[in-house]
Amino acid sequence: MMQPRRSPRNPFLLALISLHLQFLSGLAENNPSDPKSENKDANDHASRGSSTGLKILIVFLGLVSVIAFCVFLFKLWQRKKREEQHARLLKLFEDDDELEVELGMRD
Structure with a gap:
């Protein structure tokens, strides 16, 4: 017996799907309700197509800029982490004169 498919529970994914469906429903609103609006729709068809293209653009x-910003933040985080690890490594191997004098290894 086949299990029913679960719906996604991620709120970000649900919001993204909702926005996508609203955008698509806005594109599908091309139903002329009366004959008088057919002439108006014919004149507005070119401007509607360009505004839809503008919305898509x-x-x-916006999506490309968000992705670029996330990549920038990730690279910044990587650089900071690498610098911290390098500083820890240098601190680990630095010569500590006081410790050598205390242990009697050096005068």
Whole structure:
């Protein structure tokens, strides 16, 4: 017997799906309700297509900028972590004169 598929429980994923569906429903609102609106729709069709393309472009650029910002933050975090590890390594191998004098290894 096949188990029913579970719905995603991630709130970020649900919000993203909701926004995507709202965007698609906005694209699908091309139902003329009366004959008078057919002429108006024919004139507005070109401007509607360009505004839809503009919306898609804005969403795409926003997504690219968010991804670029996340990559930048990740690289910054990696560099900071690498510098901390390097400082720890240097501290581990630095010559400690006081310790050698106390242990009688050096005068």
